[in-house]
Amino acid sequence: MNTVESSEEWEPNVPIPVAPMFEWPPKLIGVLRFFVWKQFWPGGVMWIGLAWACWWYATPDLASMANFELGWMVILWSRNAVIVTVFAGSLHWWLYVRQGQGTATKFNRRWPSGSQRFTFGHQTWDNVFWSIASGVTISTGFEAVGWWMFANGHTPYRSFAGDWPYLIVLTVFTFYWSNAHFYANHRALHVGKLYDWAHSVHHRNPNPGPWSGISMHPIEHLLYMSPPVLLWFIPGHPVVHLTLLFFSLLSPILTHAGFERVRLGDSASNRPSFLSGDYFHQLHHRYFECNYGNTLVPFDKLFGTYHDGTPEAHAVMRERQRSADRS
Numbered sequence: 449m450n451t452v453e454s455s456e457e458w459e460p461n462v463p464i465p466v467a468p469m470f471e472w473p474p475k476l477i478g479v480l481r482f483f484v485w486k487q488f489w490p491g492g493v494m495w496i497g498l499a500w501a502c503w504w505y506a507t508p509d510l511a512s513m514a515n516f517e518l519g520w521m522v523i524l525w526s527r528n529a530v531i532v533t534v535f536a537g538s539l540h541w542w543l544y545v546r547q548g549q550g551t552a553t554k555f556n557r558r559w560p561s562g563s564q565r566f567t568f569g570h571q572t573w574d575n576v577f578w579s580i581a582s583g584v585t586i587s588t589g590f591e592a593v594g595w596w597m598f599a600n601g602h603t604p605y606r607s608f609a610g611d612w613p614y615l616i617v618l619t620v621f622t623f624y625w626s627n628a629h630f631y632a633n634h635r636a637l638h639v640g641k642l643y644d645w646a647h648s649v650h651h652r653n654p655n656p657g658p659w660s661g662i663s664m665h666p667i668e669h670l671l672y673m674s675p676p677v678l679l680w681f682i683p684g685h686p687v688v689h690l691t692l693l694f695f696s697l698l699s700p701i702l703t704h705a706g707f708e709r710v711r712l713g714d715s716a717s718n719r720p721s722f723l724s725g726d727y728f729h730q731l732h733h734r735y736f737e738c739n740y741g742n743t744l745v746p747f748d749k750l751f752g753t754y755h756d757g758t759p760e761a762h763a764v765m766r767e768r769q770r771s772a773d774r775s
Contacts, residue, residue, distance in 0.1 A: 460555075460708055460727040462757035470746045491699065492623065498698075499690035502527065507595075510686070514599040516592065524595075525588040528697065529580055532662070536579065536701045539658040539710065539724070540572070549711045549719075555730045556655045556706065565652050575659035578649060583662040586669040587697050590676050594689050597680050604683035615685050622692045624745065626675045631741030631748070633671040638740070642667070653704075654733050661700030672696065703729050731755045735765045 468478035506527045508520040542548045544560065551557045566574035597603040608615055637647035646667035653660040664672060673696055679689055703726035711719040732739040738755035741747045748754040755761045 575663035656704040661704035
């Protein structure tokens with residue numbers, strides 16, 4: 449095993465800034481930089497590119513999906529299962545099996561371990577099971593309904609050849625819609641029995657890894673994977689639907705990676721790297737009662753649940769936990 453340890457305790461940059469479009473006075477250059485570099489490069493471009501590739505090469509013809517039949521639905525499920533397995537499995541192998549960069553840029557220096565709170569007694573197998581058996585299945589179910597509606601004319605079809613400005617705006621909107629939807633359903637899942645019945649499965653992972661991203665109870669998957677429902681009733685193109693599907697299905701794999709950056713190659717210095725884990729959401733797994741959404745939408749800031757990662761914010765959360773007898 450090639451393990452490279454960082455020489456010092458690693459800490460992310462704080463405070464975590466609010467998205468510049470919600471700052472006053474507006475800063476146009478900051479907004480453009482945020483969209484180009486943080487939201488659409490490389491993440492947004494990756495989801496859009498994958499959506500086009502799958503639409504051309506790995507999705508049955510729309511006409512064949514006018515009736516619900518097991519054959520084409522199995523093709524969709526298999527495609528999604530393979531993509532999730534390759535995406536999460538590759539990250540997990542490099543970061544946790546090979547430990548290719550040791551604990552460099554790792555949010556929590558501890559490694560996942562066995563525990564009876566996990567299905568099969570181990571975090572990784574628990575996460576793989578819930579991600580594939582429930583996550584991929586329910587996501588594919590929403591996708592199948594979307595194709596059936598397109599095939600039967602219930603969702604009006606628009607072509608990029610003639611309606612590309614509208615479809616580009618719709619694509620950008622889907623990212624906002626998905627993030628706003630995530631805040632709303634996530635906040636609801638922390639209330640009463642919904643947490644006990646469903647969300648507690650995801651929160652078995654205070655030290656998450658790539659397979660933790662969509663490791664959820666089926667009830668939570670039904671809520672979390674439902675953003676495409678809105679697009680069923682809006683004129684659009686199947687690639688926009690697939691972009692939203694892959695954003696929901698795959699982006700949590702990156703944000704739950706447990707490392708802020710993934711470094712590639714065997715050399716400890718000057719490695720190529722890419723941004724992966726989301727410290728904003730990592731703090732939610734640590735404290736539970738903050739950062740229910742993300743920085744693309746301002747709801748945590750508006751409702752007083754924004755944790756910016758500073759020592760002062762840590763102190764506030766620890767005091768709140770002590771007051772609630774949760775320390």
